[in-house]
Amino acid sequence: xxxxxxxxxxxxxxxxxxxxxxxxxxxxxxxxxxxxxxxxxxxxxxxxxxxxxxxxxxxxxxxxxxxxxxxxxxxxxxxxxxxxxxxxxxxxxxxxxxxxxxxxxxxxxxxxxxxxxxxxxxxxxxxxxxxxxxxxxxxxxxxxxxxxxxxxxxxxxxxxxxxxxxxxxxxxxxxxxxxxxxxxxxxxxxxxxxxxxxxxxxxxxxxxxxxxxxxxxxxxxxxxxxxxxxxxxxxxxxxxxxxxxxxxxxxxxxxxxxxxxxxxxxxxxxxxxxxxxxxxxxxxxxxxxxxxxxxxxxxxxxxxxxxxxxxxxxxxxxxxx
Amino acid sequence: xxxxxxxxxxxxxxxxxxxxxxxxxxxxxxxxxxxxxxxxxxxxxxxxxxxxxxxxxxxxxxxxxxxxxxxxxxxxxxxxxxxxxxxxxxxxxxxxxxxxxxxxxxxxxxxxxxxxxxxxxxxxxxxxxxxxxxxxxxxxxxxxxxxxxxxxxxxxxxxxxxxxxxxxxxxxxxxxxxxxxxxxxxxxxxxxxxxxxxxxxxxxxxxxxxxxxxxxxxxxxxxxxxxxxxxxxxxxxxxxxxxxxxxxxxxxxxxxxx
Ligand SMILES: Cc1cc2nc3c(=O)[nH]c(=O)nc-3n(C[C@H](O)[C@H](O)[C@H](O)COP(=O)(O)OP(=O)(O)OC[C@H]3O[C@@H](n4cnc5c(N)ncnc54)[C@H](O)[C@@H]3O)c2cc1C
Ligand SMILES: Nc1ncnc2c1ncn2[C@@H]1O[C@H](COP(=O)(O)O)[C@@H](O)[C@H]1O
Numbered sequence: 162x163x164x165x166x167x168x169x170x171x172x173x174x175x176x177x178x179x180x181x182x183x184x185x186x187x188x189x190x191x192x193x194x195x196x197x198x199x200x201x202x203x204x205x206x207x208x209x210x211x212x213x214x215x216x217x218x219x220x221x222x223x224x225x226x227x228x229x230x231x232x233x234x235x236x237x238x239x240x241x242x243x244x245x246x247x248x249x250x251x252x253x254x255x256x257x258x259x260x261x262x263x264x265x266x267x268x269x270x271x272x273x274x275x276x277x278x279x280x281x282x283x284x285x286x287x288x289x290x291x292x293x294x295x296x297x298x299x300x301x302x303x304x305x306x307x308x309x310x311x312x313x314x315x316x317x318x319x320x321x322x323x324x325x326x327x328x329x330x331x332x333x334x335x336x337x338x339x340x341x342x343x344x345x346x347x348x349x350x351x352x353x354x355x356x357x358x359x360x361x362x363x364x365x366x367x368x369x370x371x372x373x374x375x376x377x378x379x380x381x382x383x384x385x386x387x388x389x390x391x392x393x394x395x396x397x398x399x400x401x402x403x404x405x406x407x408x409x410x411x412x413x414x415x416x417x418x419x420x421x422x423x424x425x426x427x428x429x430x431x432x433x434x435x436x437x438x439x440x441x442x443x444x445x446x447x448x449x450x451x452x453x454x455x456x457x458x459x460x461x462x463x464x465x466x467x468x469x470x471x472x473x474x475x476x477x478x479x480x481x482x
Numbered sequence: 483x484x485x486x487x488x489x490x491x492x493x494x495x496x497x498x499x500x501x502x503x504x505x506x507x508x509x510x511x512x513x514x515x516x517x518x519x520x521x522x523x524x525x526x527x528x529x530x531x532x533x534x535x536x537x538x539x540x541x542x543x544x545x546x547x548x549x550x551x552x553x554x555x556x557x558x559x560x561x562x563x564x565x566x567x568x569x570x571x572x573x574x575x576x577x578x579x580x581x582x583x584x585x586x587x588x589x590x591x592x593x594x595x596x597x598x599x600x601x602x603x604x605x606x607x608x609x610x611x612x613x614x615x616x617x618x619x620x621x622x623x624x625x626x627x628x629x630x631x632x633x634x635x636x637x638x639x640x641x642x643x644x645x646x647x648x649x650x651x652x653x654x655x656x657x658x659x660x661x662x663x664x665x666x667x668x669x670x671x672x673x674x675x676x677x678x679x680x681x682x683x684x685x686x687x688x689x690x691x692x693x694x695x696x697x698x699x700x701x702x703x704x705x706x707x708x709x710x711x712x713x714x715x716x717x718x719x720x721x722x723x724x725x726x727x728x729x730x731x732x733x734x735x736x737x738x739x740x
Contacts, residue, residue, distance in 0.1 A: 174645075229641075229650065231613055231625065255609075257644065261625050264577075264613030273576045273702035276608040293711060294508075295499050300709045301506065307702035345622030346652035354646040366739060390739060402663030408642050414607060423739055425730075440714060444737060446730060452719070459714045462733045466722025475727035482740065 164283045165194035168248040168310075170234070170259055171211055171219070173200065178207040180362070181254035183214050183322035185315060189252055190215035190325055192283055197248070197330075199241075201225065201234035201262065204332055212330035214322065219330035222337050227347040231261030233337045238262070239269045241335050242310065249309040250288060252281075255316045263312050265343075274312045275303055279319040288313070296433025297440055317362065318418045318441065354407050359393050361410060366392025367421045369412055369439070370400060373428020373449060373468055377405035382472040383427060389479045395419065395439075397429045413438035428468045431456025448472070483534035483632060485527040486588050487561065488599040488612070490517040491545040491552030495604050506705040507574055508605060514545060516552035519600035521667035523660050524556045527598050528668075530632055538562040540594070542587040544572065544580055550683055557678035558670030565590055569687040576703060577606070579693075581614030586691035588619065595654040596637060601626055601661050612659040623657040624650050630658055 167189045171182045182198070189196045197218040198204070198211040204221030211219050222237045242248070251266070253259035255277055267274045280291035284304055290313050291302045305311045361367065368390065370383035380400070387394040395417070396410040412419055414434040424442035429435060431447070431454055439445070440459055447460040448471050457463040464471055491514035493499070500509045516524075527539040541556050541564035548568045557564060565587045572583065588597055597619075599612035616623035626642040637656050641648045670678070688694070720726055734740045 229624065231623065232617075235617070257626060257642075260609045261613050264610040265617040267578050267610065268581070268614050268617035271578075273578055274608070274610055275703060276577075276610060289706065294501070297711050298713075299501070300707075300711050301501075301705055302707040302709070303703050303705050305702060306704050342620055343617065343622055345656060346624050346650050348641075348648045348650050350649040351643075352646040352648065390734070398662070404663070407646075408661075409644065409646070415602065423734065423737060444733075446733065448726075452721075457719055458716050460719070461717035462729065463717065463719035464722050464726040464730065465719060466726050470724075471722055471727050471730075475730055478727055478731050479740065 163194070163286060164192055164249045164288060166246070166248045167192060167194055168197050168199050168251040169216065170251065170253045170262060171198035171200045171204070171207070171216070172254070172258060173202060173207050176206050178210045180322060181256065181317045182211070184318070184320040185252045185254060186211065186214035186216060187322045188281065188320040192281070194249070199238060199335070201230045201237065201258065208332050209329040212328055213324045215325045215327060216330040217327065219332045220335040221332055222335050225337070227349070228337065228340070228344055229261070229346050229348065230258045231265050232340050232343040234258070234262035235265035235269055236340055237335050237337045238266055240338050242270070247310065250311045250313065253312070253314040255314040259314055263314055267312055270310060270312070272307070272310060272312050273305070274314065275305070276314045278313055278315045281313060281315070293437060296436045316418055318420050354409060356409070358388065359391070361393040361395055361412070362417045362419055364393035365421050366390040366423045367395045367412070367419050367442070368392055368425045368427065369395035369397065369429060370427050371397035371429030372399040374400070375469070377403070379469070380405055382468070382476065385476050386425070386472065386479070389476065390423070392421070397435050426456050427472060429456055430454050431459065483531055483537040483596070484540070484594045485531055485537070486540050486542060486591055486594040486597045487520065487523045487527045487556070488584055488597070489520045489524065489541045489543045489552060489556050490603045491515065491543055491549050492517045492603065492605040499605070501708060505574060506708055514549045514552055516555040517600070517604050519602065519604055519662055520556070522662055522664050523598040523600055524559050524561060525665045525667040526630055526660055527596070528560045529665060530596070530630065534632065540564065540591050542584055542591065543567070544583050544587070546573065548685055553683055554678050555670060557681045558674040559668055560674060563681055564683045566683055566685045567688065567691065568685055569689070572688055577608045577610045578614055581611050582618055582693050583688055583691065584611065585615045585618035586693050587686070588615070590686070590691065593655065596632065597657040599657065599659045601659045612657060616657040619657070621655060621657050622652045623659070624652055625659045627658050627660045628664055630660065
């Protein structure tokens with residue numbers, strides 16, 4: 162008994178395992194027992210990395226042939242479980258694919274899902290997970306009370322990834338069974354938005370803009386400052402919803418979680434849903450004209466001022482160096 | 483074309499949230515309002531039905547104490563009718579139970595071409611309910627829709643991804659979850675508000691729908707602790723009098739970022 166068999170839903174981008182995958186594998190390893198990775202797609206390219214981070218076995222569905230991962234991934238996992246490999250815990254990243262797969266799997270297994278977690282610990286034959294609420298002000302710890310497989314989704318950047326000492330994971334085929342009506346949705350075209358510079362969730366410096374910029378053209382100030390600091394531009398949801406910048410730049414509960422060494426918030430109020438995505442930054446600088454803005458509550462350096470005055474001067478000062 | 487929209491009624495997010503000390507779940511007392519996340523789905527559905535030139539928009543909601551305020555807002559926007567599942571036995575339900583209840587409510591309304599939900603609710607934000615509903619109903623689904631069009635039995639969606647977006651097609655009936663900002667939700671007109679008062683809202687219990695509320699999965703979790711997170715200390719706050727940018731430069735130098 163106990164938690165002996167853990168699966169991690171593993172993802173790939175551009176031929177490499179995603180940071181969230183490595184974080185979860187590292188955590189899974191520390192909980193003890195055997196760890197398997199489950200790739201919804203072709204797992205061969207990343208199997209050696211997954212092994213290095215702790216996956217003794219790498220389940221791979223093979224190419225999804227246009228299917229969305231939700232229905233396909235859940236059905237493939239269910240088939241392996243029915244085949245006799247019964248995990249005690251399956252860990253998912255709290256992102257699009259993770260959410261879609263764990264949701265459908267929860268129905269197939271008739272098991273609850275605990276979402277938005279940032280911590281997990283073994284508790285006898287069960288597990289305790291911790292979830293921040295109210296923008297991270299309080300931490301709620303919940304245990305699973307029924308039988309496994311326990312299903313839990315974790316916010317990215319909750320754990321520090323570190324490789325272990327094992328070799329490549331053994332790749333095991335886990336084909337997607339016939340999906341019937343649930344497999345009706347098909348991807349017909351893929352559009353990738355071009356980005357330059359470091360990735361938002363990996364950059365050492367993030368400069369983020371919000372509604373206080375006033376108009377979409379002013380986002381150029383955010384981009385120039387990010388470039389000067391070799392960082393990545395980010396955004397609040399307000400300006401993503403307004404269509405000023407693409408969703409891929411959104412920081413927060415529904416966007417990316419960032420933990421750079423410096424986070425500069427320009428014209429961002431500091432709503433709880435924004436703060437959960439950036440509160441973990443080592444140093445926070447905020448520029449906001451409202452001295453009462455909640456963002457100042459977490460800022461190491463707060464400038465009460467107009468972004469249209471402070472930012473251009475800051476950019477000029479840095480250009481002159 | 484008939485569209486069903488999931489409408490969650492939530493405590494006003496402008497008020498600070500609070501946990502009930504006896505159950506450690508979110509307090510959901512008092513007047514509830516239409517979750518802004520769902521106002522996009524309502525608007526999207528109204529536009530799709532409008533474009534099709536026939537059919538109607540129906541609403542489903544699960545909420546405590548027979549709450550209808552949020553539903554009335556959506557009806558005032560133009561939806562035709564609603565099914566409300568309100569049942570004291572449902573208190574503390576997890577997302578899976580919610581999905582089972584909503585799926586049963588959708589079935590009660592009869593055949594719809596499309597079921598629309600939001601990608602996540604403002605108060606619960608598990609983001610799992612729509613996809614769980616689709617699985618309960620054995621339906622295909624497209625999550626994270628930025629735009630939705632229906633043409634002759636096929637729904638076409640631009641689906642947001644981490645890197646950009648995908649074009650996805652699916653035969654109806656299907657479930658689609660829409661992101662915030664996809665459309666501009668209309669304000670209910672005075673006429674709409676008056677009309678909404680007489681639109682039918684059918685109130686049912688979980689038992690009426692044949693769903694056992696505290697099922698196996700329903701009771702599968704228990705909150706064991708609530709703690710205050712370590713607070714981040716606020717630093718230096720200065721008023722800009724024309725030279726504040728130098729303070730930032732100094733701060734960045736101190737960190738060796740520049
Ligand atoms: C379910 C859900 C999920 C969400 N997820 C996210 C998320 O992932 N990320 C996110 O960011 N938000 C998210 N939100 C939205 C969040 O609640 C806020 O609405 C949003 O973060 C506000 O963005 P903002 O700070 O840019 O705008 P506002 O709150 O409008 O703040 C603008 C700020 O700019 C300041 N300002 C105005 N003019 C100037 C000027 N000239 N110079 C300097 N300062 C100025 C103002 O004082 C104000 O503080 C979510 C909301 C919900 C309900
Ligand atoms: N109680 C409810 N009543 C109606 N719709 C709901 C309810 N709970 C969730 N939903 C729908 O499912 C979406 C996602 O909810 P959640 O999984 O809680 O983030 C919501 O935005 C609604 O569209």
